[in-house]
Amino acid sequence: MKKIFILVNVDWFFISHRLCLAEEALKDGWEVYAAAGDTGRSKEIENTGITYFPLPMSRSGMNIFNELKTFRQIYTLYNKIKPDVVHQVALKPIVYGSFIAKTINIKGVLNSFSGLGYVFTDNRKSIAQSLIIKLMKYSFKRPNTQFIFQNKDDFLELSNFGIFNESNMINFIKGSGVDLKKFSFVPQPSNSKIQILFAARMLLDKGIDELRRATELLKDRYFQKVTFILAGMIDEENKAGVSESYLLDWADNSYVKWIGFQKDMISLVSSSDIVVLPSYREGMPKSLIEACAIGRPIVTTNVIGCRECVIEGENGFLVPIKSYVELAEKLEILILNKAMRVSMGANSRKKAEEEFGLKKVVNKHLEIYSDLLEKV
Structure with a gap:
């Protein structure tokens, strides 16, 4: 054999x-x-x-x-x-x-x-x-x-x-591709709060510090309207890993929630309105491919790997690396515009069908x- x-x-x-x-x-x-x-x-x-x-x-x-x-x-x-x-x-x-x-x-x-x-x-x-x-x-x-x-x-x-x-x-x-039948298109959810998902290991190289700074910039205006979900494990072996105390200090279980590693990504992405990944560099991030398949707008960095998942202004936004101010600005655009979230989500699904099956x-x-x- x-x-x-x-x-x-x-x-x-x-x-x-x-x-x-x-x-x-x-x-x-x-x-x-x-x-x-x-x-x-x-x-x-x-x-x-x-x-x-x-x-x-x-x-x-x-x-x-x-x-x-x-x-x-x-x-x-x-x-x-x-x-x-x-x-x-x-x-x-x-x-x-x-x-x-x-x-x-x-x-x-x-x-x-x-x-x-x-x-x-x-x-x-x-x-x-x-x-x-x-x-x-x-x-x-x-x-x-x-x-x-x-x-x-x-x-x-x-x-x-x-x-x-x-x-x-x-x-x-x-x-590595995505099962387009398993990760089928799901319309935008009807959440009481807009849910923004960051699904990755808790690493500085994934842009976790920039995301934290962006959430702080948006907090005064959107504390009662938005929830940021951090879904990923601590990676102590990685030199870029952040500590549990860093995450617990940031997460208040209302505006920011850290829920650790999750097996059921379909439910998690489906219940989210926006997916964000301000990474410094990727091969081809599976979290963004899955977000495309389910039909979610994406805010990510204009870097290797990430930019392959987003057509600027069509299914999401690309921001400069380490620019937490622009990251906050692009997230705010999507927070305030449901029609844009819907249209960008549809374009994400189309991109997944064409490229990521x-x-x-x-x-x-x-x-x-x-x-x-x-x-x-």
Whole structure:
């Protein structure tokens, strides 16, 4: 049987962004293996028929002993399973997995960049970045290796470092897709207060501080008329994470509510009037793709990844990075204009149908898997 091994940094990301793809690969006749950090959701993966391996992977840590342990475990798994194709998602799995795949001569390699991560965000330069670039240059110089980027900006940035070569094949797929039947269009809700949703991990790089400042600017005028919902977990492993005390100091459970991680995004988006994400950089934010599918106007930043989800003035607004004043201004426009929220929401759904359908995304992945297999 043809074997594929999907390597991801953490189980919840695999579930939210890759589980549907893995299930379709099973139906297509692949024997599917997956490894990811275990946060307690591994049964959700195993119950689908996927063979899952817990992998102790720190997403941002650089403790040399922990990293060597992770590296050895990936090596052991790849050497034991001997997959025909490996699909590595996110920066650290790509760097470690590609090096190992080249070392033990796995013939088919697919690397998916879901954004470039903390190391490349906000114009950071570091020794770690230099080392990662060198490892990628070495590991990517091999036949039968393909890449998926969610936007052209990430590809161009890495290309400037000279890490790709003529044998590499580059694919562009807009995100992990959304099930347009499951995330069906829902008309604007009839809330007593306008609900504005921020659905993301609680990170500074997601624009959480700018959103806080924007809520403070709007508070005097809209305290009784608006509720900001913060839906996302604290990410203590991430260097850009904010503390629980930061969130509790901000949230008053009336004007601002922090409700933590939520599995039922359909209900949450459906009950919201506006979706906001003032991120510094994304691959292709799933929260905005889902917002488009359900039909919500979006206010986000004019940065890599986010701007692919919004046509300015048609289904939302794009604001400059870190500009909390303009963020507040654009939110206020939508707060005051229900007709605009309705029309922009309809345009969001249209955009989702044209660009973000899950079926199209899954079929493209399966085509790439088959192409890699045929060249083995």
